[in-house]
Amino acid sequence: MTASKHGVVIVGGGTAGISAAAELAQLGIKSVVIDEAPRIGGPVFRGPFREAISLPHLDENLCQKIADIRELYQKNQQYIELRLNTRVLGPSGESALLARHQDEIFEIPYDQLIVATGCHERSVPFDGWQIPGVMLLGGVQLQLKSGLVKPGQRMAVVGTGPLLPLVATQLHKAGVVVTGIFEAGKLGDFAKESRAFLNRPMLALEGVGLLTYLKTNGIPMHYGMGIVSASGEDCLTGITVAQYDRDWYPVKGTEKTLDVDCLAVGYGFVSRNQLTQLLNVAHDNCQISGLKPRVDDWQHSSRPDVYIAGDSVGILGGEAAMMEGRLAAISVAKQQDIISLEQARDKAKPYKNLLDKVKAFRAGFDRIGRRREGLLSLLTADTIVCRCENVTRAQIDEVIEQGVKDITSLKMRTRAGMGDCQGKTCNSYCQDRLRFELKQLDVGEIKPRFPLDPVPFSSLYKEVL
Known part of the structure; x- marks a missing residue:
């Protein structure tokens, strides 16, 4: 299985990814959308897996948004190749991704890549x-x-x-x-x-x-x-x-x-940045969203062929993710010379205006919910911080007292972040703790490993055959 030799690949079938694919479709550009879930919408708008049952706790507004994103895909599906239940394992060379569907491992080459992998909970x-x-x-x-x-x-x-x-x-x-x-x-x-x-x-x-x-x-x-x-x-x-x-x-x-x-x-939530780190794009430290990819006003990363949209690049919610996905798509069309710079600016103007308002709205909650140092005091000495490796607060205390100055050294000394989740659970505490102790924002990052998800032996066996 491979995508077209020259095309746009979108990682993530949530609000940002589907909005980007729909905007591309309206400009006559085909795309491949990859998502690890069995249906589109992302965690927020994926909806119930069993349509026959009544779910009175889901309000009309949410149900309408779930229906809207499905309709958005259906109206443009002739331009969208959708690959569900497919996990991206990481980059393969300069312009391809390695992915897995069930027991099959394959490459997906791209000319332009839009990363819309969302976020995970802090x-x-x-x-x-x-x-x-x-x-x-x-x-x-x-x-x-x-x-x-x-x-x-x-x-x-x-x-x-x-x-x-x-x-x-x-x-x-x-x-x-x-x-x-x-x-x-x-x-x-x-x-x-x-x-x-x-x-x-x-x-x-x-x-x-x-x-x-x-x-x-x-x-x-x-x-x-x-x-x-x-x-x-x-x-x-x-x-x-x-x-x-x-x-x-x-x-x-x-x-x-x-x-x-x-x-x-x-x-709160943390930008899901493991893939963007492996892609070697530039990142910035953010106290709210964690390490997040650096993008310009068009969602363009430091790599000429990589765009990033949605909560992957900062926690702003579904409405902003939709705008960012559309901006990334317009930028791709401009890069492919399908539309001019002036046309791109005209199309992008309403999206950017709404995005600015959402950012200002969200900034209010960010100022209120900014994590304070008191949360670091809620652990006892034997509280487990890293569940994968059973690392306790006492062990982290010890290496900090011995002079650890960055997250990589802390990881090497305690094994925090070396487990299957690659630090998704413990990284936030470890970073906040080091920032508090060292009084500085940049304390390094737990680097993701390739592959991003475990590969079953059955897949490797087929590759050998």
Whole structure:
């Protein structure tokens, strides 16, 4: 299996990837879209896997967006070659990708590559975070979206950001008892960002609607509070929350214990940059999105044949991802001399205007939810930070005291980040810890390994034959 010798390849079938493919199609350009999932839409808009069942917790707005992205593909599918259940293993030479579908490994060459791999959740370790029943916020939402799967019967939602009230509302509509939402940002901080939120008034109104729903249904929203610890052995039985000070250290004497069987934790997302690192494009450090690829106003990376769009290049959400995907497609068309620079600017103008507004809107939440040093205090000495290699906080403390100055040295000394997940779980804590200790932003990165995903022996056996 190979793509056309000269063409556009898009990695990621979410909002950014499908929007890019549709914009290319409207310009008469064919593309190949690769996605590891069995259907398009990405984690946010993939929708339920079983269409026959009723999902009352998915609001009309979300259902409409799920339908819209499928319609966008269907209207343009004659120009789009869609390869689902296909994992990109990494680059193969200068202008091709190595991919796997089931047991088959093959190359996909390209003239232009659009990377739209999205993001993954940021893990914030705390005492008891490894107990079954403690889940990341996005994972909870995926269970609800993929089919009416209730993660628990009695839950709390902790962290920061606009997803907290949304997921709490979806949980309640799914029949879960939500004991409370604990937003680390203070109420006054939200009031200060009101001008930023007015950049997208409809989104702001949707948020107000969620808060009204929660209040009407007796679900308390606590500001300036967050997780301290979780308790239980074989399963989660309770959590402790407390007031946070300005640096998000728990305030002694304000602790509150809740009986829950499941906990949703959401302290933001990190750009999924493993492929872009292997492609050797330039990256910048960002306190919110982590290491992210450097792009210009046209989503063009430091490589002439590589474009990057969506949450891969900064956490802005689905609306911005759609605009960035379309901008990347217009830039590709300009590079192929299908449209002129003037035509490209005219087509891009409304997309860039909306993108600027979304960035200003999102910046308000970023300022509120910027991680503070107090989160680093939630671990005990024996709390496991790297689950793959069972590395504890005490082991990290020891090597920092011995003078470790960068993430690579910390990895070599402790094995944190050497496991199957390649640091996706532990990297954020390790970086934040080093930044706090060294008082500098750039502490290096855990470098991804090739291949990005494990290759089964059955695939290698076929290659040998």
